[in-house]
Amino acid sequence: MNPSHSGPALEIQHLTVSYRNRAVLSDLSLPPLLPGQLVALVGPNATGKSTLLRALAQLVPASGQIRWDGQDLLALSSAALARTIGYMPQSLPETAALNVLEVTLTAMQAQNLPASAEQLAAMAVLERLGIDDLALRRLDQLSGGQRQVAALAQAIARDSPILLLDEPTSALDLRHQWRVMNTVRRLADDGHLVIAVLHDLALAAQWADRILVLDRGRLHACGTPQTAITPDMLRTVYRVDARVQRCERGRTVVLIDGPAEETPRA
Numbered sequence: 001m002n003p004s005h006s007g008p009a010l011e012i013q014h015l016t017v018s019y020r021n022r023a024v025l026s027d028l029s030l031p032p033l034l035p036g037q038l039v040a041l042v043g044p045n046a047t048g049k050s051t052l053l054r055a056l057a058q059l060v061p062a063s064g065q066i067r068w069d070g071q072d073l074l075a076l077s078s079a080a081l082a083r084t085i086g087y088m089p090q091s092l093p094e095t096a097a098l099n100v101l102e103v104t105l106t107a108m109q110a111q112n113l114p115a116s117a118e119q120l121a122a123m124a125v126l127e128r129l130g131i132d133d134l135a136l137r138r139l140d141q142l143s144g145g146q147r148q149v150a151a152l153a154q155a156i157a158r159d160s161p162i163l164l165l166d167e168p169t170s171a172l173d174l175r176h177q178w179r180v181m182n183t184v185r186r187l188a189d190d191g192h193l194v195i196a197v198l199h200d201l202a203l204a205a206q207w208a209d210r211i212l213v214l215d216r217g218r219l220h221a222c223g224t225p226q227t228a229i230t231p232d233m234l235r236t237v238y239r240v241d242a243r244v245q246r247c248e249r250g251r252t253v254v255l256i257d258g259p260a261e262e263t264p265r266a
């Protein structure tokens, strides 16, 4: 707990999620996550990062406690949940017959805006992400990277206090990565709590305030980029020998030397 914090917080305690009786997240408890934070959720493949986001968005059944601003998220109606959480999946369906503007407008319905204001707000989101020229393009006519930015637009359009982003930059070139991370950083600075799954640790270190490292469904570390991204963590969690260099302006570079010598895992 952060004893000096008195506003809303996302509190996750004893969270367990299982698929067919196999626990993927097991009794997971996290420090409170606060508005204004950009939290990078990192960890190896299949360690439960997407499952955690999906549990928070109530797309998979979970047990334990998830509270936001003192309210039990697991007990919220779907309308209240839609006002509280914006969720960006790893990808939007390729086959959807909707265009980018239509999927963005769909996400805005929970706000009950007049139609003209809704249209303007949706276009403002697309402009912010640099995809306003794609507004009338159908999802099945977009590239993978364009579809990823459209998925982000849909999540942002909800204007919810919590944003959950599942690998928002994995399909993007360097310029679009920067634009997306800059937009996401600004949303956090404006008071949203943003939790983003990121595989690129340099990107996570550059933009996030907090790094949550998951390892096989458990919290391995939670801290600043400096405290969480270390050679020791990389050896234990990712099983690679690596060097971590801190460069100018606080940038972090991770240099992988190779797979760590295998030792039996606990």
Ligand SMILES: Nc1ncnc2c1ncn2[C@@H]1O[C@H](COP(=O)(O)OP(=O)(O)OP(=O)(O)O)[C@@H](O)[C@H]1O
Binding pocket: 019, 020, 024, 043, 044, 045, 046, 047, 048, 049, 050, 051, 052
């Ligand atoms: N719908 C499902 N049914 C059964 N098992 C699932 C399902 N979704 C995920 N899993 C399993 O749960 C585990 C965690 O998956 P999850 O997608 O949460 O991992 P992740 O950390 O996001 O991985 P990645 O980095 O590869 O995207 C994996 O072993 C995966 O096979």
